[in-house]
Amino acid sequence: MTDPVLSVRGISKSFGALKASDDVNLDLQPGEIHALIGPNGAGKSTLIKQIAGGLRPDSGQVHFLGKDVTLLSTVARARMGLARTFQISSLAMEDTVLQNALLGALGAQGKPFRFFHPVLKDSALRDIAETALSRVNLLDHATMRTSELSHGQRRQLEVAVALTLNPKAFIMDEPMAGLGTSGSQNLTTFLDELRHEAPILLVEHDMDAVFALADRISVLVYGKIIATGSVDEIRAHPEVRRAYLGEDA
Amino acid sequence: MKRETMINALLALGLLAVPLWALIADEPFYITLATRVAIFALAGVGLNIAIGLGGLVSFGHAAFFGLGGYAMGVLASHAQSYTPMMEWPFLIEGSNSMPVIWITAVIASGLAALVIGALSLRTAGVYFIMITLAFGQMLYYFTISWPAYGGEDGLSIYIRNGFPGLNTLDPIQFFAITFVILGLALVFSTLLAKSPFGLALNAARQSSERVETIGITPYRLRLTAFVISGMITGLAGALFADLNRFVSPTMFSWQTSGEIMVFIILGGTARLFGPVAGAALFIALEQVLGGLSDYWHIYLGLLLLCVVLFARGGIIGTLAGEEARHD
Numbered sequence: 001m002t003d004p005v006l007s008v009r010g011i012s013k014s015f016g017a018l019k020a021s022d023d024v025n026l027d028l029q030p031g032e033i034h035a036l037i038g039p040n041g042a043g044k045s046t047l048i049k050q051i052a053g054g055l056r057p058d059s060g061q062v063h064f065l066g067k068d069v070t071l072l073s074t075v076a077r078a079r080m081g082l083a084r085t086f087q088i089s090s091l092a093m094e095d096t097v098l099q100n101a102l103l104g105a106l107g108a109q110g111k112p113f114r115f116f117h118p119v120l121k122d123s124a125l126r127d128i129a130e131t132a133l134s135r136v137n138l139l140d141h142a143t144m145r146t147s148e149l150s151h152g153q154r155r156q157l158e159v160a161v162a163l164t165l166n167p168k169a170f171i172m173d174e175p176m177a178g179l180g181t182s183g184s185q186n187l188t189t190f191l192d193e194l195r196h197e198a199p200i201l202l203v204e205h206d207m208d209a210v211f212a213l214a215d216r217i218s219v220l221v222y223g224k225i226i227a228t229g230s231v232d233e234i235r236a237h238p239e240v241r242r243a244y245l246g247e248d249a
Numbered sequence: 250m251k252r253e254t255m256i257n258a259l260l261a262l263g264l265l266a267v268p269l270w271a272l273i274a275d276e277p278f279y280i281t282l283a284t285r286v287a288i289f290a291l292a293g294v295g296l297n298i299a300i301g302l303g304g305l306v307s308f309g310h311a312a313f314f315g316l317g318g319y320a321m322g323v324l325a326s327h328a329q330s331y332t333p334m335m336e337w338p339f340l341i342e343g344s345n346s347m348p349v350i351w352i353t354a355v356i357a358s359g360l361a362a363l364v365i366g367a368l369s370l371r372t373a374g375v376y377f378i379m380i381t382l383a384f385g386q387m388l389y390y391f392t393i394s395w396p397a398y399g400g401e402d403g404l405s406i407y408i409r410n411g412f413p414g415l416n417t418l419d420p421i422q423f424f425a426i427t428f429v430i431l432g433l434a435l436v437f438s439t440l441l442a443k444s445p446f447g448l449a450l451n452a453a454r455q456s457s458e459r460v461e462t463i464g465i466t467p468y469r470l471r472l473t474a475f476v477i478s479g480m481i482t483g484l485a486g487a488l489f490a491d492l493n494r495f496v497s498p499t500m501f502s503w504q505t506s507g508e509i510m511v512f513i514i515l516g517g518t519a520r521l522f523g524p525v526a527g528a529a530l531f532i533a534l535e536q537v538l539g540g541l542s543d544y545w546h547i548y549l550g551l552l553l554l555c556v557v558l559f560a561r562g563g564i565i566g567t568l569a570g571e572e573a574r575h576d
Contacts, residue, residue, distance in 0.1 A: 052462070078464035090459045092452040103452050107463025112449040113473065119445045165463060 293524025358483025429480025
């Protein structure tokens with residue numbers, strides 16, 4: 001097996017008596033989509049925060065591109081090429097769609113301290129931003145204010161911003177939420193291709209999408225990974241059926 | 250032309266027309282009023298970069314306004330008494346030259362903003378407001394208790410500082426200086442809002458998390474904005490001191506911070522010409538209402554209340570409608 005792009009090694013995190021992460025081990029191989037599923041309150045968001053930065057685990061490490069990043073900031077991890085999309089959109093709502101995409105390109109370029117040249121006239125940044133927008137079919141909405149986008153379009157813009165970073169790995173927190181049937185089918189097709197650019201750690205509630213996309217699935221329950229395996233293995237796993245999919249799934 | 254651009258142009262023309270009319274009508278008092286508007290607007294343009302673009306509600310910009318003022322006061326007082334400021338380890342003499350004073354004011358307020366910002370920006374919201382207020386008050390009490398430069402009584406400067414090629418004592422020429430500087434600051438402010446830095450800063454105001462996720466540290470953006478903001482307000486302080494030929498600790502007081510903030514709120518937060526409109530209205534009210542009653546601040550308060558309750562975009566926002574998109 002090749003070296004994983006991202007690997008989570010024995011992470012634990014407690015809030016008082018609550019064990020939000022309990023000795024979690026997880027890795028992301030090149031070219032794969034690894035889905036993380038689990039019931040509400042299983043600790044998925046807490047785990048994501050520890051992987052992407054913003055929350056420090058009590059014990060255990062996160063390795064990204066072969067480097068221990070456990071103590072690095074969100075910014076440093078993003079610079080290394082870890083792109084994250086949010087469950088609750090964290091876009092700049094007052095800005096246009098294009099400006100949000102430009103911001104991503106600006107972050108990737110790493111030179112935000114320029115004060116005189118209009119960012120909209122920076123063709124290098126615009127190319128990156130517009131390519132990313134057209135890949136998620138948002139280029140027609142480029143001059144629209146982000147707050148005017150539908151819930152599903154904001155999701156797509158989140159993905160577009162992540163694309164501008166040209167990342168080495170994606171962490172996507174429920175990108176399908178609010179998309180509707182055709183929207184989530186489109187995104188499923190898109191993510192299917194995207195995995196060859198960079199592997200995706202996908203947190204998702206939409207089981208159709210998960211079963212269609214995932215190379216591997218990990219099931220998180222009460223902060224513990226109770227099973228990791230292929231789609232068929234997870235479907236057949238008795239503990240998973242009991243804990244999550246429901247007895248008759 | 251966009252409606253807001255038109256309103257901005259009218260404001261600029263108006264600010265130019267009043268002193269020109271006053272010059273012809275031989276009413277130098279109105280030239281001085283227009284000069285005050287230009288200087289207050291400049292202070293507001295500075296603060297607007299912090300509040301409007303960065304979302305950093307600083308209640309301590311009097312610190313920079315005051316430092317600018319004292320940069321002028323200290324340099325000019327040494328120049329008028331022919332005593333050097335410092336002889337060891339190297340000689341620093343006072344100065345009567347406006348450019349020298351401006352550079353000193355900008356550097357001093359920039360350094361102060363760097364220190365104050367570095368500490369204050371570790372907090373947010375109400376705590377940020379309180380800490381910036383505290384820094385302003387610290388400088389206020391420091392100048393009161395520092396007898397070398399007048400203490401509580403302040404410093405009077407008997408001659409206006411000079412600018413090569415101009416007679417700065419002529420009201421219209423001094424107005425021209427402040428008007429040009431205000432114009433430059435407005436141009437810079439526009440460029441800043443449209444620059445990569447402006448984009449990132451504006452995004453950090455809306456979502457810190459977003460900016461971190463794309464690999465930019467919001468703290469550094471905000472600190473840079475705070476320093477730029479402080480420098481512009483500091484320059485306004487130096488001009489204000491030169492206008493009055495007098496500096497006193499009042500420039501550092503929290504009321505001054507409040508007034509600069511009032512210009513922005515009245516005119517329209519985050520609007521390019523908001524501080525200009527706000528400062529003009531403030532001075533107009535001060536003249537009209539101040540003539541009617543010593544307690545004119547009551548009416549100002551009422552007006553401010555109405556703006557906050559019913560016209561959040563201030564004068565510019567009400568006249569120009571929704572904010573123009575940058576596209």
